[in-house]
Amino acid sequence: MIATPELAPLFDGVEPRKAATRNAYGEALLELGASNPDVVVLDADLSGSTKTKAFGKAHPERFFNMGVAEANMIGVAAGLASQGKVAFASSFAMFATGKAFEQIRQSVCVPELNVKICATHAGLTVGEDGKSHQMLEDVTIMRVIPGMQVIVPADAVEARQAVLAAAEIPGPVYVRLSRASTPVVFSDDYRFEFGKAAMLREGGDLAIVAMGVTVAAALEAADTLSTMGIEARVLNMSTISPMDVGAIESAARDCGAILTAEEHQENGGLGDAVAQAVVRTHPVPMEMCGMNGSFGQSGTGDELLAHYGLDAAGLVARAQQLLKRKQA
Amino acid sequence: MTLSQADRAAVEAAARQIRIDTVRMVHAAACGHPGGPIGMADFMATLFLRHMNLSPETLHRPDRDRFVLGNGHTCAGYYSILSQKGLIPRDELLTFRKLGSRLQGHPHRTPDMGIDFSTGSLGNSLSVSLGMALAAKSNGWDTRVYSASSDGESQEGQIWEAATAAAHYGASNLTVLVDFNNVQIDGHMRDVMDVRDLREKYEAFGWHALDVDGHDIDAIDAALVAAREETERPSALICHTLIGKGVSFMEDQPGWHGVAPGDEDARKALAELGIEGAELEAMMA
Numbered sequence: 001m002i003a004t005p006e007l008a009p010l011f012d013g014v015e016p017r018k019a020a021t022r023n024a025y026g027e028a029l030l031e032l033g034a035s036n037p038d039v040v041v042l043d044a045d046l047s048g049s050t051k052t053k054a055f056g057k058a059h060p061e062r063f064f065n066m067g068v069a070e071a072n073m074i075g076v077a078a079g080l081a082s083q084g085k086v087a088f089a090s091s092f093a094m095f096a097t098g099k100a101f102e103q104i105r106q107s108v109c110v111p112e113l114n115v116k117i118c119a120t121h122a123g124l125t126v127g128e129d130g131k132s133h134q135m136l137e138d139v140t141i142m143r144v145i146p147g148m149q150v151i152v153p154a155d156a157v158e159a160r161q162a163v164l165a166a167a168e169i170p171g172p173v174y175v176r177l178s179r180a181s182t183p184v185v186f187s188d189d190y191r192f193e194f195g196k197a198a199m200l201r202e203g204g205d206l207a208i209v210a211m212g213v214t215v216a217a218a219l220e221a222a223d224t225l226s227t228m229g230i231e232a233r234v235l236n237m238s239t240i241s242p243m244d245v246g247a248i249e250s251a252a253r254d255c256g257a258i259l260t261a262e263e264h265q266e267n268g269g270l271g272d273a274v275a276q277a278v279v280r281t282h283p284v285p286m287e288m289c290g291m292n293g294s295f296g297q298s299g300t301g302d303e304l305l306a307h308y309g310l311d312a313a314g315l316v317a318r319a320q321q322l323l324k325r326k327q328a
Numbered sequence: 329m330t331l332s333q334a335d336r337a338a339v340e341a342a343a344r345q346i347r348i349d350t351v352r353m354v355h356a357a358a359c360g361h362p363g364g365p366i367g368m369a370d371f372m373a374t375l376f377l378r379h380m381n382l383s384p385e386t387l388h389r390p391d392r393d394r395f396v397l398g399n400g401h402t403c404a405g406y407y408s409i410l411s412q413k414g415l416i417p418r419d420e421l422l423t424f425r426k427l428g429s430r431l432q433g434h435p436h437r438t439p440d441m442g443i444d445f446s447t448g449s450l451g452n453s454l455s456v457s458l459g460m461a462l463a464a465k466s467n468g469w470d471t472r473v474y475s476a477s478s479d480g481e482s483q484e485g486q487i488w489e490a491a492t493a494a495a496h497y498g499a500s501n502l503t504v505l506v507d508f509n510n511v512q513i514d515g516h517m518r519d520v521m522d523v524r525d526l527r528e529k530y531e532a533f534g535w536h537a538l539d540v541d542g543h544d545i546d547a548i549d550a551a552l553v554a555a556r557e558e559t560e561r562p563s564a565l566i567c568h569t570l571i572g573k574g575v576s577f578m579e580d581q582p583g584w585h586g587v588a589p590g591d592e593d594a595r596k597a598l599a600e601l602g603i604e605g606a607e608l609e610a611m612m613a
Contacts, residue, residue, distance in 0.1 A: 040466070061466060064497070072455045072489035079459020082437070082445060083467075084390065087459075102449060103486070107456055111437040111446045 001235075001247040002198035006187040007219070016216070018181040019156035022120040025177055026051025028163035029088065033059045036167060040080055042066055042089040044073045049179070050090040050120045070095045074103040074115070081113035086167050089115060093122035093135035093176060101141055108172050109145045116166045117142075118175040123263035124291075124308065125180040125213055125301035134296035139211075140268030142174040143241040150241040151194070152176040152270075154215035155185040158238055161192035169194055176212065180301040183216040185236075195239045197247035203231035206319055206326070207251035207258050211237045211270050214261035214289070217305070220312035225319055232259075232319065243273055249281035257326040258286045259319050263310055266290035285325040287318045330546045335378070339545050342373035342412055347574050348601050349408035349421055352611060355594035357425035360433070362597075363571040363584035365405025367542070368476070368507050371567045374548040375474060375505065376409045379556070382442050384414045391469035394460045396445045398453025398477040399507060400434040401586070406443075407431050415442040451484025453477060454504060458494045461502040461562075472556065475504045480512040482523045488533070494562040495534030502562040503555040507542065509571040511582045530564035542567030575600050 032039045033055050040062045047053040047065060056063035066073040070091050077087035090096065096119040097104065108115045119138065126133050143150045149169060153159035159177060166173040185200070200215070201222050210218040215236050222232040233255055235247055251258055258278060262270040271288030278286060289310055296304060305311045309318065331339070346369035354360035365372075376382070379393075386392040397406050404424060410416045416431070423429035430438055434448025445456050457475035464471035481487060494502055506526055514520045523529075530537035536558045540551045548567065555563035571585070572578025575597040589597055595612055603611060 064462065066489075066493055067496075069486075069489035069493065071451075071486045072458075072493055075452050075455025075486065075490065076459035076462065076493065079445075079456040079461075080463045081459070082456070083394075083460050083463035085463055085466075103452055103455070106446065106449045107452050 001244060001250065002193055002196050004199050004202060005190045007185060007200060016183040019184050020179065020181045021153050021156050021159035021177040022051045022179060024156035024159035025118055025120065025163050026054050028160045029055040030058060031164065032167050033062065036086065038084060038086050039167060040064065040085045040087050042073050042077050042087060044068060044070045044091040044095065046091055052090050070099040071103050074100040075107050077115045078103070078107035078111070078113050081115050082111065085114070087115045088118055090118050090120065092133060093119035093138045094133055097138040097141055097174070098135065105145050109147045112147055112171050114171065116173045116175065118163060118177060120177040121179040122176045123178060123212065124296050124304040124310070125178050125182065125263060127180065127301045127304065128298050130298040131295040136265050136291050136296065137268070138176060139240060139264050139270070143273065144268065147171055148241065149173045150176070151239055152211040153238055154212060154236050155182060157184060157186040157188060157190055158192050162238065165192060165194050178213060182213045185216055185219065192238065195242055195244060197244040198236040198238070199233065200236050201232065201234040203233040204255055205230045205232060206322060207233040207235060207255040208261060208315065208319065209235045209237050209248070209251065209258060209270065209274050210261040211240060213263050214310055217310065217312045217315055218261050221315035221319065224312060224316050230319070230323065237270060237274070240270060240273055243277055245277045245281060248274055248277040252278050252282040252284045256284050257322050258284060259315065259322050260286070260288045260290065261310065261315055262290040263305065264290055266292055285322060287322040289315055289318050331549055336545055339373045339377050342377055342409065343369040344601060345412055346373060346405045346408045348598060348603060349411070350404040351575070351589060351594055351597045351601070353404045353407070353421055353424040354588045356422045357588065359588050360404060360425060361401040361586045362404070362589060363511070363578050363581065364399060364402035364478070364507065366575055366578060367509050367569040367571040367573045368402055368405055369573070370543045370545055371505055371548045372405055372409050374545050375552065376413060378549055379552045380474060382413060387415065387442055391464070391467070391471050393471055394444045394473045396453045396457045396460070396475045397435055397447050398475055398481050399450065400447035403435045406435065410442055450481040451486040453481070454487050454490035454494070457502055457504070458490050458499055461499040462497060464501055465499070471501060473502045475502065476507065477504050478507040479510065479517055479523050479526065482506065482526055483521050491530060491533040491535065498560055499562045500559050503552070503565065505565045505567055507569055508566050509569045511571045511580065511585060513582070513585050515582050527564070527566045534561060535564045536561040537564040537566065539566050539568065542569035543573055
């Protein structure tokens, strides 16, 4: 587990800085393009939105726009990787993982190839486009594939580092990225470590384990809970596969109750993954904040997070329910 | 251009060996797919003996030619030709489909045997082959990428995504050999899902496409030469074959797509392939 890192000044009276993780992806690709000649990038006619376009302009000979054909894009990426390339493939999370699931399993994970699927527009915060574009099942279907490594950065600072790390990690990697500008949680000194959870706040009454955009909400909820005399530990579980089971076990032993938070289905998502680790190590009461088996709908990202109980207020309410169970 | 008598005899012998090995492997495994590889034997032998520069000496050269077996269920014949090329020990062939074997029921990427990619799910192969071809081009290598596919696999939409992209990127170092035997699992293609004229389709997608008699070694060889000489477009060789060719009771029979011959049928098939006497008894022992 990463010891409590320096955080950006999130909720100390100033308006938090916001940035989109997809922009950080585009910047990281430019860095990789300059430093690693084996890096190639593929997109499926969404390069302006996924932010791969800048790489394409800088390195046209290493950029392949495959048109609106995601299954083929993943297969071509696998073929490139089989010949020694480090292939980054991007589309919206819905299409990159949904349309191409079978190709990811058969052509990327079975042969254990260096394909890095960096999918943007994941989750509810894609907003007004609605349920057809709000991918809420991608972490589930990626983390169950043997050998697939899954990273969900909490903010743009972590996203940049996770993308750079993905280029170095052998084998398939899935990186889940957002369209929306979201609060920047980390200071620039933060160092992402693949496979390690980061404790963002110490506390012993309960632990909130979050991934992606809900990490900021978890920190805000912890502040609110603190004013009520409840001290919450906050864990950023940015690597969801392989999971930092030690960090979960410690949280269960030290806090005696765990709340998970994710902009994703609880089924198969972070909630399930943490529950597996908890029951295998140190069973304690748990609650899950996530999508409970429904699709999303149109609205702004912030409206949707509040509607489905994934903002700080929603997490505080569930934390209070959880503490009643812990004390029962 | 026709082959010299000696060259043609070598290819014919390799094709016959593919057929014999396929019968023996599928019989020993008591499951698998005999009809396809027996029908593909002539073009697989021509490709591997006369065109692909894959051998124990070139195995680990990064710029050597590549092969992807799109119709992965026909891998008994693939394993046979790889063993004939010295890449798989002959005595390993009969471990096909058994627990712990490197010769999986559908190919698994195994660099030490020259198996360049994992296949078995129809539709995925042409995309992967295109990726290999693009990698070779971007490295400035004259690698050729060969992909076997089939009429049945051509029913998968992803094949046409890949065909579109291969033409767009001018992947002239990519050649697909389509085993067109008019048979798929559920029956004859005309009854299940007719893909019609694949040469016309590939041409319409911007490919250099040729119809080839898939049992005429000279014609197959000439088509592979033409594919090599094409400098602008990817090439599709539509190889018209007979499923089970050379084993009379398997020919044109959808039932032999995925059923293993029992003892009696295996004996009969091997006899038709010219195995007799003590050799036949030893094989059947």
